Amino acid sequence: MQVYCVFGDERVMRSKSPTIFSAVLERLGIKGQYVPFNIAPGQIAQALESIKVLNISGANVAIPYKEEVISHLDVLSEGANIIGSVNTIVCNGDILKGYNTVAIGFMDALNDARYDVEGKSALVLGTGGAARAIVFILNWLRTNSVFVAGRNPEKTENIVDCFGGEAIPLYALENNPLAANIVVNATSVSSPDESPEMASLLKSLEVKGCELVLDLNYDRSENFWRELARRNRAQFMDGLSTLAYQSRRTLALWTGIQAPPEEFLKAIDRNL
Numbered sequence: 001m002q003v004y005c006v007f008g009d010e011r012v013m014r015s016k017s018p019t020i021f022s023a024v025l026e027r028l029g030i031k032g033q034y035v036p037f038n039i040a041p042g043q044i045a046q047a048l049e050s051i052k053v054l055n056i057s058g059a060n061v062a063i064p065y066k067e068e069v070i071s072h073l074d075v076l077s078e079g080a081n082i083i084g085s086v087n088t089i090v091c092n093g094d095i096l097k098g099y100n101t102v103a104i105g106f107m108d109a110l111n112d113a114r115y116d117v118e119g120k121s122a123l124v125l126g127t128g129g130a131a132r133a134i135v136f137i138l139n140w141l142r143t144n145s146v147f148v149a150g151r152n153p154e155k156t157e158n159i160v161d162c163f164g165g166e167a168i169p170l171y172a173l174e175n176n177p178l179a180a181n182i183v184v185n186a187t188s189v190s191s192p193d194e195s196p197e198m199a200s201l202l203k204s205l206e207v208k209g210c211e212l213v214l215d216l217n218y219d220r221s222e223n224f225w226r227e228l229a230r231r232n233r234a235q236f237m238d239g240l241s242t243l244a245y246q247s248r249r250t251l252a253l254w255t256g257i258q259a260p261p262e263e264f265l266k267a268i269d270r271n272l
Contacts, residue, residue, distance in 0.1 A: 001032060004058045005034065006060035059091075105243070105244075124148050146160075148168065183234075
């Protein structure tokens with residue numbers, strides 16, 4: 001029996017990853033379980049040590065620990081090192097290696113939607129690990145211009161210094177039209193009850209030339225990013241497609257099995 005897990009704060013207990021991964025493991029004939037762990041602030045080092053003690057076969061890392069875990073890992077993949085964010089941990093004996101599958105999963109989701117960002121403009125909201133991965137892959141895919149908006153000016157400037165783009169204070173978006181073909185929400189909020197402030201800001205946000213709004217979150221009955229797409233007559237995608245593709249990459253790292261993306265997409269459709 002293989003045991004896989006995801007580390008996060010209290011929000012991890014609402015994650016759909018355990019349901020999705022468990023369903024895929026069963027369909028592939030892998031005897032395993034995937035469980036969520038709510039890790040208290042300041043205890044991520046102990047949590048990572050438990051991977052070795054409990055013989056956990058692999059782990060995912062969720063908000064807010066994707067950057068914090070790096071200093072506690074033995075080695076990083078090239079991508080995780082460049083991006084500065086880890087969402088997947090592979091165990092090889094006593095060696096813990098960190099990977100980032102968010103960037104490539106996001107790229108796969110765009111390909112599946114047949115949306116090409118080359119030569120286009122993008123607005124990314126957020127300054128955490130997910131935002132770093134998205135800004136990195138957008139620049140790698142030759143997006144013409146990338147605007148990064150966040151509450152923390154230092155983190156916002158750090159992202160554009162690392163990967164390119166232009167930093168914008170979040171409040172500056174209010175009542176100021178911005179040209180962007182794709183808008184990506186890499187924050188953790190998508191509904192008014194999660195952030196009345198963001199809901200208010202988006203009501204006044206005007207995005208010229210918007211074709212696609214992609215929210216990395218999912219499973220919100222009321223979603224102000226969906227409403228932004230509707231107002232701009234743009235396509236809307238939630239984060240389930242990105243989750244499916246990054247999960248497929250994660251499973252390959254853990255087991256060596258290249259499962260078809262349809263396995264994860266079917267698991268999402270059946271369980272959500």
